[in-house]
Amino acid sequence: MFNSVLIANRGEIACRVIRTARRMGLRSIAVFSDADRDALHVEMADEAVYIGGSAAAESYLDMDKIFAAAKQTGAEAIHPGYGFLSENAEFCRRCEQEGIIFVGPPVGAIEAMGSKSAAKRIMTEAGVPLLPGYHGQDQDENLLRKAAQDIGYPVLLKASAGGGGKGMRIVWKEDEFSAALAGAKREALKSFGDDHMLVEKYLTGPRHVEVQVFCDSLGNGLHLFERDCSLQRRHQKVIEEAPAPGMTEALREAMGDAAVQAAKAINYQGAGTVEFLLNSDGQFYFMEMNTRLQVEHPVTEMITNQDLVEWQFRVASGLPLPHSQNELRIHGHAFEVRIYAEDTDNQFLPQTGTLNYLSTPEATANVRIDSGVREGDTISVYYDPMIAKLITWDTDRRSALRRMQQALAQFHINGVTTNRRFLEQLAAAPEFVEENFDTGFIDKHLDTLQANAAAARSAERQHHIALAALIALSNQEAQSLDTHLDSPWAKADGWRLNAPATQSLKLNFGEEQLELSCTLSQGGRVIDISHDGASFSINGHCENGVVHAETQGRRFRLPYSSHKGEFCLFATGADVRFSRHQGDFSQQGEQEGELTAPMNGTIVSLLVEAGTPVTKGTPLLIMEAMKMEHSISAPTDGTVGEYYFKPGDLVEGGAELLHFDGAE
Structure with a gap:
């Protein structure tokens, strides 16, 4: 048995391997990128080595850096986890050349199964049942289309070198074939460096x-x-x-x-x-x-x-x-x-x-x-x-x-x-x-x-509003500016001389903005709430991140979290997010005619040239985030204006991607 293992991966699988290594008395060595400098697997390992930039290509996929880390630490074995280099035959071969044990199958097995088309041939010879399909080398689109017709729609286009759902498209009818093939090939090439495709019968209820x-x-x-x-x-x-x-x-x-x-x-x-x-x-x-x-x-x-x-x-x-x-x-x-x-x-x-x-x-x-x-x-x-x-x-x-x-x-x-x-x-x-x-x-x-x-x-909306109000007002009381709790200046309950203790509470409640009229009594434990013509009460208190309350005949004991004035109530069937509304005095906001990024990601390709008239739903550009492609489409009929990014650019969620002139 070897004595030390380098884990050429990150996240939960790296932590999983480290735990078993420790139980078996093996020394564990982690590797990490810029983004993972303070990650859990780095903290858990006996030793950790920095291997480069946040992008996987600059770190976890860089074989030279992985082997340099192994040599530097004297690692006798490498566990590849899953993803990254785990099914890379060249990486396995390099382990043999470097005299390091690869915790996985031999090179020949990886190569045999690394190509789905080759794997199908081997399984046919071994007598393992296969789906009807085309697994050949000729990748002419007309030939692939003919194979799909012969098999019968629906068919599944699948990257030969793929896995994890990447480079796969279901094609239900012939007029979808070209677009599906282009998308699958593009995703396969980006994920695996190989756009060779298989065509197989798609079973509709397996x-x-x-x-x-x-x-x-x-x-x-x-x-x-x-x-x-x-x-x-x-x-x-x-x-x-x-x-x-x-x-x-x-x-x-x-x-x-x-x-x-x-x-x-x-x-x-x-x-x-x-x-x-x-x-x-x-x-x-x-x-x-x-x-x-x-x-x-x-x-x-x-x-x-x-x-x-x-x-x-x-x-x-x-x-x-x-x-x-x-x-x-x-x-x-x-x-x-x-x-x-x-x-x-x-x-x-x-x-x-x-x-x-x-x-x-x-x-x-x-x-x-x-x-x-x-x-x-x-x-x-x-x-x-x-x-x-x-x-x-x-x-x-x-x-x-x-x-x-x-x-x-x-x-x-x-x-x-x-x-x-x-x-x-x-x-x-x-x-x-x-x-x-x-x-x-x-x-x-x-x-x-x-x-x-x-x-x-x-159905639970009114209960959630009442609980949110109780949490917000309890937090307001706890954040009083006066530390002397007996002082009248420490009270934040809306007290008025000869009048009910009523105050207006404005909440950002999910995607909404609510304005509630809240009257407090019994030391703030009871709140009478008026909102949108409805009136209801809540009786309760907050303690150690848990709200204890009764409203409209139901009792609740629910956890919640708070962070920098934002709250999340973990209610049955919903995570209720809210905060005190402070007002928005900026002039920011999405301008008419602009399209924004739905998430952080990378621009893969621009599909339509600037100045081109398009119809509603036409794909305009492709973004890639977290190993998945996402299409940005025209919101209406109109004309594509200026693009603000080019392929390869990293963009933040909410960033304006292009100008679009909608048809009047």
């Missing part, structure tokens, strides 16, 4: 079931059962679970055997994942093999009671697999959700910002949290916007899902918009609870989920 495999250097191979990863958006997984619901023992055995067969066909070693599409008729088809540890590996660990990173270290050291196939058992059920900084109400756009408040549920035998951030950290434009993975386990699916719903309700974040509430809705969706779902579940139910959430917020 489930995504993947099998965790492990092989050692002694010829042993096995699987650690399956995971269901069907709840996806933009081909990226949102909720994962193990084992897959509704699996028969015969189907589990067949898929597990096919996965091990696929691994052995390429002389695999280490941890890998063989991904299948499972059709409603029980037939399954090989999609791809990921030659690394997957983000969702914790659910497998939870149901098998195994540490897969420890398995990786042992196999990389030349040791045999810790167990045989017949020694492995499924224990209970586990779920994982990925908590992202993203705006689910605005096309799931990635978000950036500082985690001003971060409170997580207590970690127990049933609840696990894998994260690479802490309160006060920044979610930047440079890397994936994942904040944490939340994993729950119990003896059966229903119980594990209830634990997930409870844990999500206790996961409180402020400072950046997240998908946490959306995950709550998904986990509670009746069809998902009843195991009635497929890969199209989120797209199919998105409008309903968002409408239900909006209706719930509307």
Whole structure:
């Protein structure tokens, strides 16, 4: 067994590897960029080495800097995590040349699965079932279009060198083909440096079931059962679970055997994942093999009671697999959700910002949290916007899902918009609870989920206003200018001689501005509120970041956070953000005719020349943020004016991108 390992990655996976290394008595070495100088994985590691600028190409993707760090620290092994260089055959080859153990598969296995077209040929020879498709080298657009026609729409365009949903487009009909192909190729080239595309039949109602495999250097191979990863958006997984619901023992055995067969066909070693599409008729088809540890590996660990990173270290050291196939058992059920900084109400756009408040549920035998951030950290434009993975386990699916719903309700974040509430809705969706779902579940139910959430917020609106008023006024009292609490000048309750203690309270309440008339009595514990023709009262107090109150016959005990005069109330079904309105005396604001960046990002391409007349909805430019492309389109019919940025420029969210003259 080697004694030291360098983790050529960042975030939660780096922290995860460091924890296992420490438990095994191995010295851990982290690497970091400018953006990660104060990151959690840097603090956790025994040693850390600076490797360059914030952009991944200047640091985490720079092989020379990674190997320089390994040599400088005397690292005997490199764990690549996932993403970045984890499936890069050249990086693996360099490890061999440098005499450093690569904690992963051999070069040949990575190369075999690195090209999806080559992988399909190998799987065909190994007898693993495949979807109908075109996997050839000729990339002429007319040939690809003809292949799509022969297969029959809908089809899936997929980058041969891709993964993680990058370089993928669903094409529903022929007139969408050219635009979809151009977008997929552009994204694939940027993400992988290779725009070679596959065309495959797109199944309209399958489930995504993947099998965790492990092989050692002694010829042993096995699987650690399956995971269901069907709840996806933009081909990226949102909720994962193990084992897959509704699996028969015969189907589990067949898929597990096919996965091990696929691994052995390429002389695999280490941890890998063989991904299948499972059709409603029980037939399954090989999609791809990921030659690394997957983000969702914790659910497998939870149901098998195994540490897969420890398995990786042992196999990389030349040791045999810790167990045989017949020694492995499924224990209970586990779920994982990925908590992202993203705006689910605005096309799931990635978000950036500082985690001003971060409170997580207590970690127990049933609840696990894998994260690479802490309160006060920044979610930047440079890397994936994942904040944490939340994993729950119990003896059966229903119980594990209830634990997930409870844990999500206790996961409180402020400072950046997240998908946490959306995950709550998904986990509670009746069809998902009843195991009635497929890969199209989120797209199919998105409008309903968002409408239900909006209706719930509307129903609770008056309660939320009352609670916000109590918190704001309590904070006003606490921030009194006079420290002598017995002094009348310390009172901030609107006291008047021979008149009710009434004051006007102006709140920025979400996207609204509210003006409330508040009358305080009983030492400020009772507030009578008038707003928009309605009157209601609230009785309560705030203590240690929790509001205790009764209003309109209901009692509440809810946590809230405050940061520089801004508040977030973590209410049931909603994060209620508000602040005292100070008035806006500036003359700033978006000018008519301007289009602004929806987030921090990089300009990829300008699609229309300045001076060109366009119709409403015409794509004008492409932005890239956090590994995803976003199209900026014409808001109305009109003419494109001056562009303010060129391809490659980094822009901040809210920046004016171009001038647009709308048709009168």
